[in-house]
Amino acid sequence: MRIRRRGWRSRTRRPKRRRKVWIAVVIITIIALVQFVQYVERRMTGPIVHLAQIRVKQIATESINDAITAQVANQQQVGQLIDWKTDDNGKITGFMLNYSAHMKVTSETIQTVRHTLDEVARLSETIPLGQALGSPLLASFGPSIPIKIEPKGDVKVDLNTRRQDAGINMILVEVYLRVKTELAVVVPFDMESQAVETEIPVSYLLVVGDVPMYYYDSKGNPVGEGQADAPNIALPALPGGDDTAEPPATKEETVTPDGANGSGEPAGNTGAGNTSSEEPSNPDMNTGGHN
Template sequence: MYGRRRPVWVIPVVIGVLILVIIIVDRNIGPTLSEIARTKAQLMGVECINKAVNERVVRDIEYRDLVLVRTDDRGRVVLIQPNTIKISQLMAKSSLEIAEALDQLSETSLGIPLGQMFGSTFLAGYGPKVRVKVIPAGTVNVDIISKFQSAGINQSRHLIYLKVSSKLKVVVPFSSDEVKVATTIPVAETIIVGDVPGMYVSLEKPNAITRSAVQSLSP
């Protein structure tokens, strides 16, 4: 004896409901999920870059490795000149270490609770987690920044930074997006007692001799 057959309209109705649910999720939850994923990916990328540079590159770097300070017969600093070989090695090693660290991100995934997508503080930590993949999507760009900052009466601080930028691809259900990751990492610094040297060879453009001036760093 055979059981009762389901009405022929059941399957089309179920398919229609599933399509409707997908459309609602795509239009209402999709953009929120994408924005949350982008923000988390940026934070993860910056943390990954900072950790790679601080732990694998700059911990053994000192100011005198990167810069040659020339003084006159009275001991006054008259010229700051970059060690272009060391700086090039620093930038190259940083690029390689950062690229390797970012590649490892693709082996993990972000978990975003479903409740967080509804904008509710109460539900933010609840619900099944939506898995989000983060994949490197561009080359790693590393630039050197050199700045002077006033450090008190008759003193100046010379700071050297690495400016790093790259891109990550964020893959979420129904879509994917690219996000730019950028950070500035301090590498070395020193205190110059006396007047700021009248001239220094720019670290950004090693062949350019530039009139120096004390500059305030952006907060």
């Protein structure tokens, strides 16, 4: 009778297999993450930077406009920015900028913009990764990508005026500030610069000149209080603009028989009559003939 011995199996093999599986999973995960990062760098860096630039420009423009508007509202020298030139009758003949008030407003605006940009740089902004995919369904999903804003370059401020017609002999003068600056948009994968330019109106001035009693509209009709005393004028017709105009009248010609004119008289008699009527009668010459 043979006795079979039960074989002993080692229990240390299963942990080794699990360890190998976990190592394989970790390696695959690392490779997938590396591929995902490379894909994001190649394909999604451009859309992410573009969205970040739009967001930064929006934030900076709103902050600058609010700060300068609040500053200008509290200044008293805004009404002294323009020096008007008048003649002896008190009529306005021109204007020019008051450069002392001009320089003061410009310097204060530069300081305000710099302080505002420093506050904007402390803001923490994020963009969902789904917005870079361009899909409306995935726009609010995905990890949030942080955006950092850094001031780059100096701030340029120009105080200018522009004019536009506001009626008959009336001009609207606008005084405005133009602010130009440059910011650096920093995202995890790239950094781009973004120029910010905005215009803030400071004041509006209406210059009213002498208004005529009447004027003519585009159709040649007088308009105004004195239109009854206005002379009537006729606008010239445009060349080739009216095809229904009547043709000019032509002179009718009558064909007559040979040797006769239009009245039916012979040509010879007509000529003789014309000759006798054209020659004046001179009694002296007749008297001399008899002599």
